Amino acid sequence: MALAAEKAEKMKMAFGHAPIFGGDSDSSSFNAKGIPSVTIHGLTNEWRRVLHTSNDQVAKVHPESVYLGYRLALSMIWTLDSEPCDASR
8 A cells, every 4th residue: 555655646646545345356365365455446435336236337437547547556566576576575
């Protein structure tokens, strides 16, 4: 989380920590094995009313939010790739 927050700040990107209790993501299986992970999402606090409901529609996806998430993830990967394998443990 610290790396994500640091990168977002440097990129002048809004960032908040919001667990998705009751939801699931690709990072869950890593967390279950004790592997550090993060889920990058653009969900609002209303996610429970949207995710996996009839309101969960591709038309409601904001492409600019997806792009910002992509840029944040790419920046994190770039940093992690340059560190020793055990640096994030």
